[in-house]
Amino acid sequence: MNEGEVVLTPEQIQTLYGYASRGDTYGGWRYLANLGDRYADNAAAIVGKDANLNGLNLWMKKGVENLWDDTVGKKTRLEKFDRVALQHFSQYVDLINENNGRLPNTSEIERSYYKAVTYHGVSSSAAIDLVINRSLPDMADGYWALGLGIEAERIHNEQAVNNPNGSESDNRKQLISALDKGFDGSFKEKHFTFLQSVIMDVTKLGVEYTIDGWQKIGGWGNGIINDLYKSVAKREWTGIFEIVNNNIKQFRDLFPNPEGWIDDGHQCFAPWVKETKKRNGKYHVYDPLALDLDGDGIETVAAKGFSGSLFDHNGNGIRTATGWVSADDGLLVRDLNGNGIIDNGAELFGDNTKLADGSFAKHGYAALAELDSNGDNIINAADAAFQSLRVWQDLNQDGISQTNELRTLEELGIQSLDLAYKDVNKNLGNGNTLAQQGSYTKTNGTTAKMGDLLLAADNLHSRFKDKVELTAEQAKAANLAGIGRLRDLREAAALSGDLANMLKAYSAAETKEAQLALLDNLIHKWAETDSNWGKKSPMRLSTDWTQTANEGIALTPSQVAQLKKNALVSLSDKAKATIDAARDRIAVLDAYTGQDSNTLYYMSEEDALNIVKVTNDTYDHLAKNIYQNLLFQTRLQPYLNQISFKMENDTFTLDFSGLVQAFNHVKETNPQKAFVDLAEMLAYGELRSWYEGRRLMADYVEEAKKAGKFEDYQKVLGQETVALLAKTSGTQADDILQNVGFGHNKNVSLYGNDGNDTLIGGAGNDYLEGGSGSDTYVFGKGFGQDTVYNYDYATGRKDIIRFTDGITADMLTFTREGNHLLIKAKDGSGQVTVQSYFQNDGSGAYRIDEIHFDNGKVLDVATVKKLVQQSTDGSDRLYAYQSGSTLNGGLGDDYLYGADGNDLLNGDAGNDSIYSGNGNDTLNGGEGNDALYGYNGNDALNGGEGNDHLNGEDGNDTLIGGAGNDYLEGSSGSDTYVFGEGFGQDTVYNYHVDKNSDTMHFKGFKAADVHFIRSGSDLVLSASEQDNVRISGFFYGENHRVDTFVFDDAAISNPDFAKYINAGNNLVQSMSVFGSNTAATGGNVDANIQSVQQPLLVTPSA
Incomplete structure (x- = not known):
């Protein structure tokens, strides 16, 4: 059995035969669908009753009915449809039984339906499976089955029925006409209600695979011949599927699913449920x-x-x-x-x-x-x-x-x-x-x-377990799925006159303020439909501990023991009053969660008051979720009904022109209502393809600011809504995303996602992320402190930054910080940071391909790379590229960074910090007190003038301190320290753990010019009072020593100081006892090097 394959047990097959024997085809198909048979989802829709169907399922059923009516007549459908359906279901079960529990493939399904219709004397032109299969002969095999939701592994390429009635063209026309009629009847007059039902169907049945199939089928529609377009009243196949496929997704984004609020509700109830132990123990x-x-x-x-x-x-x-x-x-x-x-x-x-x-x-x-x-x-x-x-x-x-x-x-x-x-x-x-x-x-x-x-x-x-039969009027009411001990909202309202009246009043309220004034009452009335409402004794504060058979203990053993001992602290009057005030909300939350808070146990007054806090926080979250999820079914629904469809370039698209007019019409008499309604539609609906909406909101914001009403409007919206308006996301299409000016123009986030998007940050500190596609980031005057994240690894894309409002390149500076590109306005009014622009030297997935200006000038990546390596008189950060670069810091305290190539890094004037990369680099500090770091490679570090810090790191490095009192550290590798005339008073730290040989080279000095002096554990090489080198820790051990000393007239390698005996006050001591402060006696000198070494034996100064 393949992973995920549905294989029925003998018992399950017998259950199916039971459905067949009872003639319950709908129940049988639904049973199969619940077991994971995707084809059964659609089959159940076709045989189901209209009252049980919505959206896609209802459309499919109507399409099949129209197909029968058009091909064999309505009378035949009424007489024989149910008999054909039952026989097909029975044969389908037989196939499962014959296949040892495995589901039939597409060829077997086609044969079964053909057998069912022909057995009852019905033309095969009425067989929906056959018609779909014959309507799409130029598609890849199996696409029809994907469209009906069948798994790919069940698709069989055999054409089971060779001669269905009707030609290929007739089959196409019949199918499209049938679906077209069904679509008109379901959608044309009440498109919002229909699409809402569609989304409900998709969510409940989990049939996203059907959407995937429709995408494939929709792609074929472009090849339908022109006369077929005309035959279906100018609505072609691809248009139908694009509506169901693309526009449904937009509507799904537009408003919250009434079923989906439960997930939010469960999340908001989590703290309340978690605190059961403190509320009930x-x-x-x-x-x-x-x-x-x-x-x-x-x-x-x-x-x-x-x-x-x-x-x-x-x-x-x-x-x-x-x-x-x-x-x-x-x-x-x-x-x-x-x-x-x-x-x-x-x-x-x-x-x-x-x-x-x-x-x-x-x-x-x-x-x-x-x-x-x-x-x-x-x-x-x-x-x-x-x-x-x-x-x-x-x-x-x-x-x-x-x-x-x-x-x-x-x-x-x-x-x-x-x-x-x-x-x-x-x-x-x-x-x-x-x-x-x-x-x-x-x-x-x-x-x-x-x-x-x-x-x-x-x-x-x-x-x-039971369903409430709703009247046509009740079925139109706003709805939320039931939770806890509460029915679905509209069902509960059908059984409660008080709730029905409150829901009607809430739905009719025209402003946010009016709805919020009714919200608590609505929440309470729904809670009162709980069958336990009013039957429970008031929650008591008690230390009387009991446990029944169907209760577990949520308290720790010590807490239980404390309760049994009646050792609880007493509550203050203020705490009791606070708890009393929360009793009603506790009862409401019990109804929504299906719990019973009969007794409050507590270990301290703080515990008791924390329960009140959790109660109030949970209730507030509940109210927020109910408000937001009813919003598009109540106050904002009249706006949604103004959205229509139009055909452009043979494609259906959403038409928002009526929506803009609706908001502007409201604004004429109630600007605040229009402002708040539009803001909440954008914040909670996220209709991201409605570009005009954000532009309209930006206009409303500007008008409100001019009228001095903006702050008042923001207070009505609340902080959360304002924060949501500061963030928006695009779709897979080409979107225009704009900062609408909320939150005092701060912290706006725009996400383009797929498509060729235009992102307009506007004023404020914005975050712009284009996603995939060729995106354009637009910045005008006063654009603020913005961040662009442009990750897109696709080939062929072209991403652009466009500066408007007369901004030209000479008004900006281009610098680099790490891998980020910084574009700053010279007048200090803003900065754009393009994150990771220079990843892979500007050829990576984060690059911006071009930067455009109003005067027509365009900067490509190569030009930008040159600009960011130009120094100024200030403190610069300059970076080399992988191929090798020459960087000149110029004036100022600069930071220069090498890369993998062989770089020349010149600090010039100022106190500079220079960092080599992985190549063989040359680092010149120049004037000032500089810090040079070699890192990997065989580097040359020249401190120049000033008191410099040189660190060679890995590799065989050459370190030249230059004038000034310098610090030189070679680290690993065979390093060479070079000292010339007037080198100053330098310190060398030469600790290393490798076996490499290090050299100290005195250029312009003879061996007799330099004296070796021990100072504690250090070795000092002195050429004069002004010029000397201290080798730090030289006498600690071999890991600190310099191996070779080179002079103009001699080179001394690994000198054995142990042979030299300090005579009198001579300071050089036995090398065999590094670190010993005990002077040796005697005056013998190795004859082989006496002529060189004798001048080194000097008397230390007092």
């Missing part, structure tokens, strides 16, 4: 009895939100996310109402099992014990209820029992269930615990594990 768990069916122990899975198991544990009609038993183990269950389904926790064995005395069981074993009719502590055939027991093995892990998942104990070879157990409290991982463990006996005499579980509960992710 406990957390809720579910408590069923489970059996190990495969002999590897009872295994569980984590609660996974909507992607995992949801089950109604407590019988309130709400399925919530839960930890669950893995697919290879099972839950002991009993179908009490005989409907063939395990409805809720009452039909499991656990703490939701009601006992005969009306109480609830403490745990699963206590629940099962009540069925022991003969009192032998074993449940077997001797007990009346034994035959009614089942094991639920949830094979697809959805929390919904299917017929094939419920097995009798006899089928599983289970003879008896032992009621004996022991408390184990074993952590199973994934938030689940094995509380009690026992065993059961099989018919073969072996035993296996049975245990009572504590399963993790996630009440945030919830789905009501």
Whole structure:
């Protein structure tokens, strides 16, 4: 089996046959879709009822109905469509069975549908799969299947049916006409509602692969012949798919998905849920009895939100996310109402099992014990209820029992269930615990594990089991998905007159201020639809600690002990008043999270007040999320309905001209409303292809500033909205992104993404990132402190910086800092930093290809590279290139940096810092107190005049201190220190760990001119009182020594000072005892070098 391939089990196939026998084709296709069959998504849409469909699915169904009506007639469709659909589904299941659980390929699907229509006497021209396949003969094989969502590995190139009715051209026309009619009926008059439904469909079904298929199909549409364009009322195939493909994506960006707010909601509820232990001291768990069916122990899975198991544990009609038993183990269950389904926790064995005395069981074993009719502590055939027991093995892990998942104990070879157990409290991982463990006996005499579980509960992710039938009017109401113990907003409103009235009033409110004034009431009214609202006792402050069977302890042992001792501090009156003020919000959050905050436990007053803080913070985040996610369904929806479509160059595009007019119309009577509405549409909708919107916003900002209203408008918007307006992103198209002037013109971020984008930072400190494509960055006067990030590795792109408002090159300076290019206005009004421009010497992915000016001048990369190497009279930073460069610092304290080539780096006047690269470089300090660093390579360092610091680093370097009191350090390599006349009082530090030989060269000096003197651990070579060299640490050991001393008349290599005996006050001591301060006696000198060395034996000065 291939990775990700869907292969059905025999039990799942039997479930499908059950759907077929009941004639439930829609249910069968949906069952397959939930198992991962992508084709089934579309098949379910085609056979579904209109009331159950929206958007894409409804469009597809209407298209199929139109195809039948156009080809075989409406009467035939009404009489035979359902019969054809049922036969196709039944044959599809047969194919799965014949393929040992594998899904049919495209050829098999085509053959099945052809067989179904022809069996019932219907023309094959009505077979949607065949028509699509025959409509696209000039496309690559399988594109039709990708369009229908079928996986690539299921695409088969065989043409299963050789002679479908109708010619190739007829098939094309019929298909496009059918989809066109369906599109008109669904979209033409209510495009916003239709597209909103489309996005809902895509999100719910997760069919992004279908969008991918449509992109491929849409690309083919350009080849359709002209007469086919005319035959479908000037709307060609590619136009249809571009609307569904590109414009839907734009609409998806435009407004938040009503389903998607839950993700934000869960995030905002996270602190509240996390603090359950401080608010309640406990957390809720579910408590069923489970059996190990495969002999590897009872295994569980984590609660996974909507992607995992949801089950109604407590019988309130709400399925919530839960930890669950893995697919290879099972839950002991009993179908009490005989409907063939395990409805809720009452039909499991656990703490939701009601006992005969009306109480609830403490745990699963206590629940099962009540069925022991003969009192032998074993449940077997001797007990009346034994035959009614089942094991639920949830094979697809959805929390919904299917017929094939419920097995009798006899089928599983289970003879008896032992009621004996022991408390184990074993952590199973994934938030689940094995509380009690026992065993059961099989018919073969072996035993296996049975245990009572504590399963993790996630009440945030919830789905009501029943659906509320909505009237046409109710279905138009704004909606948010349900959460916790709350239904979807419009369903809850259908059941609550108070909520319905509040939602209607909120939706009708025309300004942000008006909606915010109603928001708390709306949130509260939705919370009041919680079935537990008003039934709970007020939250109490208590130290009375109790724990029930379905609760885990979230406190530490010491905290529990403290509670049991009643050792809690008392709260101040102020703290109590603060908590009392938060009680209502706590009740509201309980409804949204499905929790119950009955008791507040606390270790200190600080703990108690922190709960209030978390409560208020969570509530504020909840209010913000609800406001933002209702915004485009309420106050801003009239604007959205002004967006239409137009055809340009045979392509459909969004037309925003009506939207601009709508905002300007509102501005005539209420400038603040227009300003706020437009700002929030741009901030939260992010309709990035609406370039005019940001330009319009910039105009509104300027007008508001002139009228003295800008600050007032910003206060209405709030800091978060203002911050969002300072950031905008582009699309895959060619976008124009502009700083609209919010946030006092600071911290604006523009992201171009794909396409050839134009980014206009405007005034302020902006961040501009073009993304891929040929992008243009525009800067006018007063552009501020801006940063350009232009990473784009694609070939053929051409990125440009354009200076406007009369800015010319001579008004700017071009400098380099590291790999960044800095373009500064000489008048100090702004700077553009192009990050990493010089990566790979300006040929890398970050470069700007050209810089343009209003006077027509263009600077290419080569010109910019020259400009940034020009010195000034000030402090410059100059950088070499990899091929080798000559840099002249000139006046000022400069920084010069070499690269990998052989560079000539001249500091000239000033106190300069010069850094070599990896080549064989020449560093000249010139005048001033300079610092020269050689790094890799065989470098020549010349300090020149001044007190200089020279460091050769790696390589065989030559260090020339020059005039002044210099510090020279050769580091590794065979280094040469050169001293000439008037070299001053220098220090050499020659520590190295390698075995290389270092040399000290005195140019213009004879050996007799230089005296060797020991000063502590240093060796001093003195030519005069003004000129001497101190070799630091020379007598510490061989790692500090200079090996050869070169003079004009002699060279001394590795002199053995140990042979010289200090006579009287002579200072040179025995070299064999480096560092010894004890003077040797005697006066013998090595005869071989006496003539050279004798002058070196001098009497030290006092």
